[in-house]
Amino acid sequence: MTVKLSLATLPNLPAKVARPTYDRASLRAGIVHFGVGNFHRSHQAVYLDELFDSGAGHDWAIVGAGVFDGEKIGRAKLAEQDWLTTVVEQDSGHMSARVTSVMVDFLMPGDAAVIIERLADPAIRIVSLTITEGGYFIDPASGVFNPTHPDIVADAQAIATPGTVFGIILAGLIRRREDGIVPFTVMSCDNIPGNGHVTSDAVVGLARLVDDTLADWVQDNVAFPNSMVDRITPATTDRERSILSSDFGVEDNWPVFCEPFKQWVMEDRFTDGRPALEKVGVQFVHDVAPFELMKIRILNGGHATIAYPAGLMDIHFVHEAMENPLVRAFLAKLEREEIMPTVPPVPGVVLEEYCQLIERRFSNPKIGDTVRRLCLDGSNRQPKFIIPTIADRLKDGADVTGLALESALWCRYCFGSTDSGAVIEPNDPNWDRLQATARTAKGAPESWLAMEDIYGQVGRSPAFAAAFAHSLDTLWKLGTRETLTRYLGGRL
Known part of the structure; x- marks a missing residue:
């Protein structure tokens, strides 16, 4: 027999389920x-x-907020169980x-006026973000x-009724x-x-x-600490x-x-x-940059490394990708030789x-992280996790x-079919553009690197363009398995 989660049923949960030792009624909102989403609730909320x-710290409880209609679904699910997770x-x-019972409210996503009112409350001393x-x-x-993005321009013209996260934050600061x-x-x-x-x-x-004086005030008076966060959390x-x-x-x-x-x-x-x-x-440090760069390049870059070959070989779970000798060896070689x-x-x-810790974490067979999740949103992730390297x-x-x-594996993935011919469903906010470009790139690899907003100067490098074109051509002619085999043998 199962127990439906709620504040009323907390005492009835099975003994092996840990529950808060604090009284939720004692909490006051401070954040x-x-x-x-899942990462926030597995990370910041757990701490x-x-x-x-x-x-x-009972005066640092969390109030949830959001700007998209899609977030109302998650809010409704949590509301049914008194914001517990x-x-x-x-x-x-x-x-x-x-x-966990650290969330005490979840404001209706998109209700800017209500959210701004809460941000104006002196009890709120931190606004935190996991917006991808x-x-x-x-x-x-x-x-x-x-600053020319249409949503930003719209907020600047009507900052009292903003539609973006940053517009709402700025309105709260005002x-x-x-x-x-x-x-x-x-x-x-x-x-x-x-x-x-x-x-x-x-x-x-x-x-x-909006106003230069306002911008100067924000710059001089608001803290924006850098941080490095890490916990693998699937959907x-x-x-x-x-x-x-x-x-x-x-x-x-x-x-x-x-x-x-x-x-x-x-940073403190x-x-x-x-x-x-x-x-x-x-861990509070003076400068988080070294930790952050390490994590983004080795872990996030490592995720990108295993994602696309695994996706092209119809591998479903991340731990299954790590069980594949070619994928695991590709990760090990690329990490140690180039990343x-x-x-x-x-x-x-x-x-x-x-790096060895990362390999063990990727190999965890229990959490059910999917290759498709790792392949998601390459147009935003590649410029942050791979291209700077x-x-x-x-x-x-x-x-x-x-x-x-x-990079060639990402391009090949965006073509929209695996090596077996299975259809890859859209997996990026810019999927239509990526797929069209990937299809052109099959015969003209330079078209992929010509996506200036993604590759910038890297795409104009003759050395990189030549290596990319050769890899993409090999993928199309021989498939992912043989291409990886050649790379691992120093024959690519």
Whole structure:
């Protein structure tokens, strides 16, 4: 018999399901979070849950927020269970479940007026974000904020009734400025190099379109700490709901399954205080950049490395990709020969040990992470996780054979069919454009690299263009397996 999750049923949960030791009624909101998805609930919310369990920080509870209609579905699922979430950690020798209760409200996504009113509340001292790499209005080629995006322009013209996350944040800051309230900290928890700087560029850039004096005030008075966040967290499907029900006796509309490992490294720059997260393992540092670059290149770049060959070979789960000798060896060779040499030393970290940890985490057979999830949104992810590494290698005159192959595999994937002929369903916000370009690139590889907004100067490099064209031609003539075999044997 299963127990339907809610505050009323917490005492009735099976004994093996951990639950909060704190009283939810004792919590007060201190954080508004945009992007209440699986990663947020497996990461930031878990750290806060551990802090609250220790008896500290009860004035830092979370209020959810969002801007898209699609987020209303998740809100409705959580509302039915009083904003509770069951988090299940899994690896080959471990599985545990805990219920977190750190969210005390979830404002209706898209209701800007209500969200702005909450942001004006002096009790809210942090606004945090997990809105994905594509949510920051970054021009992929230049890597900087794009103030000409139509949504940004629309917000600048009507900042009192904004439609974007950054418009709502800026409107909230305007209210606090008018009311003489200390501004909140804006804390990005997304996988973007310099995520604090990127967030500052977006908010200040939008403010600059509204009023120069406002932009200067934001720049001078609002903190945007950089952070590195890490925890592999797949999407929730009926598979996960079924496992939770059968193994733990809990019925949860939207549980989160994740690996046991988690990491959060953050700069200690906040305008109006912060939770004492160092008590529960968050590492506060002066400069997060070395940690961030290591993670983005080795882990996120590693995900991209295994994603597209696995997708082309009809492999479904990530751990199954790691069980494939060709995919695993491709990852090992590319990481050590081309990716890791671009990563500077990181305080207290041995890069080879970190890479081995990544390989073990990718091999976790329990969390059910899918290859398709890793292949998602390459048009936003490649410019952040792969192309900067290529640029650094080219600048040093170093070999880019493996990175060119990775890029060719992405192009081949975007053609829309696997090596077996199976159809690849659209898997990118820009899928139509990518597919059309990939089909042209089959006979004219240079057309793929001509996507200036993605490749920038890298696409104009003769050395990279030649390596890319050769890899793509080999993929089409011989298929993924033989191409990987040739690369691994030094014959590509």
